[in-house]
Amino acid sequence: MLIKFLKLPLLWLLLMPVSSLLGQEKVTLSGYVKDANSGETLIAAVIRVNNETISTSTNNYGFYSLTLPPGSYQLEVSYIGYQAKVFPVDLKGNRQLNFELNDNATSIEEVLVSAKRPNESVSSPQMGSLKFSMEEVRNVPVIFGERDVLKTIQLMPGIASGGEGSSNFYVRGGAGDQNLILLDEATVYNASHLLGFFSTFNSDAIKDVNLYKGGIPAQYGGRISSVMDISMLDGNDKKFSGEGGIGLIASRLKLEGPIVKDKSSFMLSGRRTYADMFLKLSSDETVKKSVLYFYDLNAKMNYKFDDKNTLYLSGYFGKDELGYGDLFGFDWGNATGTLRWNHIFNSQLFSNTTLIYSDFSYNVRVDNDDSDFKINSKIRNWNFKQDFSYYSSNNNTLKFGLNLLRQEIVPASLNAASGSAVNSINIEKRQGLEAAAYISHEWKPTSNFSMIYGLRVHDFMVMGPGTFYTFDADGEPSGETSYGNSIIKHHFNLEPRLSMAYIMNPKHSIKASYNRIAQNLHQLTNTTSSLPTDQYVLSSMNIKPQIADQVALGYFRNLANNAYELSVETYYKFMDNQIDFRNGADLQANKYLEGELLFGIGRSYGVELMMRKNKGKLNGWVSYTLGRSERQFDEINEGSWFAARQDRTHDISLVGMYQLSKNWNLGATFVFNTGNAITFPSGKYQIDGTTMFYYTERNGYRMPNYHRLDLSATYEPKRENKKFNSSWSFGVYNAYNRKNAYIIDFRENEQQPEVTEAYKIALFGMIPSVTWNFKF
Amino acid sequence: MQTIFKVLLAVLISFSLHSCEDKIDVNLNDADPRVVIEADLTxxxxxxxxxxxxxxxxxxxxAFEPVDQAEVIVRSSTGRVYTFESIGNGKYRHANMMVNAMQEYTLLVRLDGKEYTATSRAPRFVEIDSMGITKETxxxxxxxxxxxxxxxxxxxxxYYKYSISTNGEPFKFNTVFSDKFNDGLHVKHQLGGRNIEFENGDSINLRRYSLAKDVYxxxxxxxxxxxxxASPANPKSNISNGALGYFGVSTVKEYKITIQDEDGLSQ
Incomplete structure (x- = not known):
C-alpha cells in the first residue's frame, strides 16, 4: 500500500524535468544562506530575483534552489533580524552558491532603520504560521529574567498561556497535549521544568522557532492543534566563541567553534538552577540534604564531507531533581538524540535522512522506615524519517517523504524492596508503530496566486504483546484478550492539507487553509497544572485517534514599506474523539485505566488580530484573540456543550521594545485575558460533620480576569574589548503587583463552621530580576 | 501517588515566596436543593x-437544611425490617438495631413521593496489633x-476509614485507605498532617472503620x-434516584489516645 503510494510522486518527479525542457533552456542556482559571522544556516531566508515576482526561500536546513534562464541577475537575500543584501550573479550553467548575511546587531546602527523587510507574511501561501527571531525572545521581559521561547510564543494571537508563569500553552482552543514540540526533529514530551515555570528550551542553544497553528504542512503529523518546530544552532564553524549569563535562578554557558575549519563545528550549551544552594543554609539536617534543581544540556556537531553531504548529530538532556533528605526523591526529564544526513542529489533535489530517539521518564524513590519503594515510568520513541525537497521550477516545489515511528509507553510501575509495607505493581507496557508517507506541492500558477496542497497518509498499528480489555457502558471490565508479538489493530487516516494565498497586490493578500490531522498519543491530565506524572496512553481498541478538521481564512496587509504587518485570521476547528474521565477516575497503576475514560467531541472558533511594527527605534506587536473552545460528552453536564478549561473569550498581548540609546534597550509587555473556565460549587451540604460542596455544572464559572505588566531594561556598556563584551538585563515581572488568582478554593469559616467562604491564592507578586550576560 | 502530588503542590506553593492568600467574594449560583442522605450504620x-x-x-x-418528614426503613438480608423514627433536625433513629459483619442491608427512604434506595454490606473488622504516637520535626x-x-x-x-474527635468535639471524617498497594502485608496507617494537626496534650477519640468499596x-x-x-465533582453516591451522600454499613472500633511526647495508649 505504502509502496504503491510512493511510486506515484516518484513517477511524477521523473516526468517533471521533461516538461521544463520543452520550454526555454534553464539552469539552476542552489546553495545555502548563512550567517556571515558564525556560518549558521538560516531557515526561511528569502531570495528575490531582480523584482518582486520571482522568489524562493531556504528550507529547514538553510538550502535553496532557483531555476532561471541563463543571464545576469541581482539577487536580494533577506532574513528577519538581518541586514538584507543584494548579490550580483552571472548564471551560465548550474551553479552552487552560498550567501552570507550580517545580523543587525553586528552591523552599523542606521542599517537597522533602513533594512528592507521581506513581505513574506503577505506573499507566502502558508498561513497560521508564527515565526520570530531569537533577538525578539531576548528583548521580551520574562519571569526571573529567564528568557524563554515558550513564554514569548504565548504573546502571539491564538496562543494562550497555560497559567501564571507557565510554559504550557494552548493553541486555538486545543489542549496542551495537542501541540507537537520538536527539537531538531525529536519529539519533546514534556517541555517544562519545575512544574511548568521554565521551559526545557535554553534560548542560547536555539537557532529558529516556527509554530504552525493552522494550515499545517503535510510533512508534520501526530498532534492535532499545532506544531512547534525548534532548530538548535549548528555551532560556529569560523571561530571559537562563547556566551553565557548569571541570573537569579540559573546560570548558563555556551561554547561553540570549529573542529575542522569550514568542515566541522560543535555547539555545547548548558544551564543549571541553584535554588537548592539556599537549602544548604538551613539548620535542619533533612532540609540541608534536600535537593531542588534542574539542568539542560544541548550538544550538537556537524561534519561537511563535501558540498553535497553534511552530517549532523545533536542531543538534548534535561533533568529536574527534587529530594527531601534521604526520605523522598523525585526526578524527571527528557533525552533526545538526532542523527541527520543532508544530501544534495543535484541542484534541484535535496534529501534529509534522520534517525531520532526521544524519551521522557520519571522516577520516584521513597525510603521510609517501613516502606521502601521506587516508581518508574517511561515514554519513548524511535523514529526514522526520509524527506525530499524537489525544486522542479520556481513555481513548483515538491516535498515528499516517509516516516516510521515506534512508540513505547512503560506506565508507572512500583518496585518495592523486600520487607516493605507495599507490594510491587507492574503494569504492562504498550507499543505502537506508525507508518506515514506524505507529499506536498507548493505551486504558483500565476504571479498573484499560490498554494501548498498535500496529503499525509498514516497507519497507526497497535502492537502486542499485551493483554487488552473491553469495557461495558459503566466502564467495568467485560472481557480480556491476550495477544502475542503481533499487530492488534490498524488505525488508518488520510489527512488532506491545503493553504493558499491570493495576492491582490504586493501589500495585500487573502489566504485560506484547511487541514485534517490525527493524533494517536494522548496525555491524561486531571489537574489544572500539568505534572510530570501525567500518564500517556496510545490509541487502542477502546481509544480512537483524536482527529481535528480546521478551516481558516485570513487577510494580510503590509503598510509603510513593510514596516507594519497587519493580519486578521479566523478559524473553526472541530475535534473528534476527545478524552475526559469518569468522576473519581483512578488513573494510577490501574490496568483497567481505559475503562475510566470518556469520549466526546470538541469545537473551537475565533478571530485573531495582529499588528506588528518591525522597524525603527520602537517596535513590537499588539495581538488580540476573540475565541471560544467547547467540549461535549454524553456523560458530562447531561450531554450539553461546556466550555473547555482553556476557553478564554478575550486574550490581549502588547509587546513593545524601544532602543533608548546606544547602550540602553527597554522592553515592556502587557497581557490581559478572560479567566479560565472553572467548576465552582453552587451549594453545600454536610456529611459526617464535614461541609461538602455541591457541584452542578462542569466549568460553569470563570476565574477572575488576568492582567499583568512586565518591564525590562538591557544595558550594554561601550565595548572596550573587541574580544569580550557583556550586558546587564534588569526585569520586573508583574510590575504593578497585581494579585492574579492562581487558585480559588472554598472552606469553612474558622469561627463559624456553618459559614462558608471563598479565598484565592495568588502565586507571584512583583518579582524583580537581574542577569549578567557575556559573550566572547 | 496522591502523596507525590501533595508534595509537588507544597513545593509549588513554597517555591513562590510571594504567594499570598486573600478572602474574596465569588458570586455563585443558587442551585435547586437536592436530597442528601447520610446513613452510616455501625x-x-x-x-x-x-x-x-x-x-x-x-x-x-x-450548613444544611434538615428534612424531618421522610419515611426511613432498613431491611436486613435475613428479613428483619427496621423503621427509623424522626427525632428532629434531620435525624432519624433506631434504638435497637444490631449490625452484623458480612450481612447485607437495604436502605429505603421515601420523601415527597420519591424513593431512594441503596444496598451495603459490612466487611469483617480488621484488628490492629499496635498503636502509638510518633513525633517528627x-x-x-x-x-x-x-x-x-x-x-x-x-x-x-x-478499605479503611478513620473518624476523629478531638477533646470531646463531634466526630469528623479524617481519612480513608485502601490496600491497593499493600494487600496482605503488615501495614501501618499514619494519621495526622493531612486534615488534622495534633497538639501535645490532645485527648483523641478515634474510630476505625472496615467498610465497603463504594463507601470508600x-x-x-x-x-x-x-x-x-481540573474538574471537581460530587462524590459518587451509592444511593439511587440522584440523592447525594451514601449508605454504608461498617464494622467499627473506637480507641482513645492522648497525644504525649511519651507513648500513651489505651483502648
Whole structure:
C-alpha cells in the first residue's frame, strides 16, 4: 500500500524535468544562506530575483534552489533580524552558491532603520504560521529574567498561556497535549521544568522557532492543534566563541567553534538552577540534604564531507531533581538524540535522512522506615524519517517523504524492596508503530496566486504483546484478550492539507487553509497544572485517534514599506474523539485505566488580530484573540456543550521594545485575558460533620480576569574589548503587583463552621530580576 | 501517588515566596436543593442514626437544611425490617438495631413521593496489633502522628476509614485507605498532617472503620478533590434516584489516645 503510494510522486518527479525542457533552456542556482559571522544556516531566508515576482526561500536546513534562464541577475537575500543584501550573479550553467548575511546587531546602527523587510507574511501561501527571531525572545521581559521561547510564543494571537508563569500553552482552543514540540526533529514530551515555570528550551542553544497553528504542512503529523518546530544552532564553524549569563535562578554557558575549519563545528550549551544552594543554609539536617534543581544540556556537531553531504548529530538532556533528605526523591526529564544526513542529489533535489530517539521518564524513590519503594515510568520513541525537497521550477516545489515511528509507553510501575509495607505493581507496557508517507506541492500558477496542497497518509498499528480489555457502558471490565508479538489493530487516516494565498497586490493578500490531522498519543491530565506524572496512553481498541478538521481564512496587509504587518485570521476547528474521565477516575497503576475514560467531541472558533511594527527605534506587536473552545460528552453536564478549561473569550498581548540609546534597550509587555473556565460549587451540604460542596455544572464559572505588566531594561556598556563584551538585563515581572488568582478554593469559616467562604491564592507578586550576560 | 502530588503542590506553593492568600467574594449560583442522605450504620452500638437533609445555597449561614418528614426503613438480608423514627433536625433513629459483619442491608427512604434506595454490606473488622504516637520535626516544627499497625488480610480488597474527635468535639471524617498497594502485608496507617494537626496534650477519640468499596470510593473522591483538580465533582453516591451522600454499613472500633511526647495508649 505504502509502496504503491510512493511510486506515484516518484513517477511524477521523473516526468517533471521533461516538461521544463520543452520550454526555454534553464539552469539552476542552489546553495545555502548563512550567517556571515558564525556560518549558521538560516531557515526561511528569502531570495528575490531582480523584482518582486520571482522568489524562493531556504528550507529547514538553510538550502535553496532557483531555476532561471541563463543571464545576469541581482539577487536580494533577506532574513528577519538581518541586514538584507543584494548579490550580483552571472548564471551560465548550474551553479552552487552560498550567501552570507550580517545580523543587525553586528552591523552599523542606521542599517537597522533602513533594512528592507521581506513581505513574506503577505506573499507566502502558508498561513497560521508564527515565526520570530531569537533577538525578539531576548528583548521580551520574562519571569526571573529567564528568557524563554515558550513564554514569548504565548504573546502571539491564538496562543494562550497555560497559567501564571507557565510554559504550557494552548493553541486555538486545543489542549496542551495537542501541540507537537520538536527539537531538531525529536519529539519533546514534556517541555517544562519545575512544574511548568521554565521551559526545557535554553534560548542560547536555539537557532529558529516556527509554530504552525493552522494550515499545517503535510510533512508534520501526530498532534492535532499545532506544531512547534525548534532548530538548535549548528555551532560556529569560523571561530571559537562563547556566551553565557548569571541570573537569579540559573546560570548558563555556551561554547561553540570549529573542529575542522569550514568542515566541522560543535555547539555545547548548558544551564543549571541553584535554588537548592539556599537549602544548604538551613539548620535542619533533612532540609540541608534536600535537593531542588534542574539542568539542560544541548550538544550538537556537524561534519561537511563535501558540498553535497553534511552530517549532523545533536542531543538534548534535561533533568529536574527534587529530594527531601534521604526520605523522598523525585526526578524527571527528557533525552533526545538526532542523527541527520543532508544530501544534495543535484541542484534541484535535496534529501534529509534522520534517525531520532526521544524519551521522557520519571522516577520516584521513597525510603521510609517501613516502606521502601521506587516508581518508574517511561515514554519513548524511535523514529526514522526520509524527506525530499524537489525544486522542479520556481513555481513548483515538491516535498515528499516517509516516516516510521515506534512508540513505547512503560506506565508507572512500583518496585518495592523486600520487607516493605507495599507490594510491587507492574503494569504492562504498550507499543505502537506508525507508518506515514506524505507529499506536498507548493505551486504558483500565476504571479498573484499560490498554494501548498498535500496529503499525509498514516497507519497507526497497535502492537502486542499485551493483554487488552473491553469495557461495558459503566466502564467495568467485560472481557480480556491476550495477544502475542503481533499487530492488534490498524488505525488508518488520510489527512488532506491545503493553504493558499491570493495576492491582490504586493501589500495585500487573502489566504485560506484547511487541514485534517490525527493524533494517536494522548496525555491524561486531571489537574489544572500539568505534572510530570501525567500518564500517556496510545490509541487502542477502546481509544480512537483524536482527529481535528480546521478551516481558516485570513487577510494580510503590509503598510509603510513593510514596516507594519497587519493580519486578521479566523478559524473553526472541530475535534473528534476527545478524552475526559469518569468522576473519581483512578488513573494510577490501574490496568483497567481505559475503562475510566470518556469520549466526546470538541469545537473551537475565533478571530485573531495582529499588528506588528518591525522597524525603527520602537517596535513590537499588539495581538488580540476573540475565541471560544467547547467540549461535549454524553456523560458530562447531561450531554450539553461546556466550555473547555482553556476557553478564554478575550486574550490581549502588547509587546513593545524601544532602543533608548546606544547602550540602553527597554522592553515592556502587557497581557490581559478572560479567566479560565472553572467548576465552582453552587451549594453545600454536610456529611459526617464535614461541609461538602455541591457541584452542578462542569466549568460553569470563570476565574477572575488576568492582567499583568512586565518591564525590562538591557544595558550594554561601550565595548572596550573587541574580544569580550557583556550586558546587564534588569526585569520586573508583574510590575504593578497585581494579585492574579492562581487558585480559588472554598472552606469553612474558622469561627463559624456553618459559614462558608471563598479565598484565592495568588502565586507571584512583583518579582524583580537581574542577569549578567557575556559573550566572547 | 496522591502523596507525590501533595508534595509537588507544597513545593509549588513554597517555591513562590510571594504567594499570598486573600478572602474574596465569588458570586455563585443558587442551585435547586437536592436530597442528601447520610446513613452510616455501625456495630459500635444498637443505636443507629440516619441523617436526611437538602443542599443549601453557598452563602447561607447554615450548613444544611434538615428534612424531618421522610419515611426511613432498613431491611436486613435475613428479613428483619427496621423503621427509623424522626427525632428532629434531620435525624432519624433506631434504638435497637444490631449490625452484623458480612450481612447485607437495604436502605429505603421515601420523601415527597420519591424513593431512594441503596444496598451495603459490612466487611469483617480488621484488628490492629499496635498503636502509638510518633513525633517528627519538619522544618523546625513538631508534628505528631498516630500510627496503627495491623496485618492486612491477603487476597481480598480491604478499605479503611478513620473518624476523629478531638477533646470531646463531634466526630469528623479524617481519612480513608485502601490496600491497593499493600494487600496482605503488615501495614501501618499514619494519621495526622493531612486534615488534622495534633497538639501535645490532645485527648483523641478515634474510630476505625472496615467498610465497603463504594463507601470508600465516596470518601476517596472527596479526599482527592483539591484546588488543583481540573474538574471537581460530587462524590459518587451509592444511593439511587440522584440523592447525594451514601449508605454504608461498617464494622467499627473506637480507641482513645492522648497525644504525649511519651507513648500513651489505651483502648
Amino acid at each position: 456495630n459500635l452500638s444498637r443505636n443507629q442514626e440516619i441523617k436526611i437533609s437538602r443542599t443549601v445555597a453557598f452563602d447561607e449561614n447554615r 519538619i522544618l523546625n516544627d513538631d508534628y505528631y502522628f498516630i500510627n496503627l499497625s495491623f496485618d492486612d488480610p491477603g487476597g481480598e480488597d480491604n 470510593t465516596y470518601w476517596s473522591e472527596y479526599q482527592s478533590t483539591n484546588p488543583g483538580s
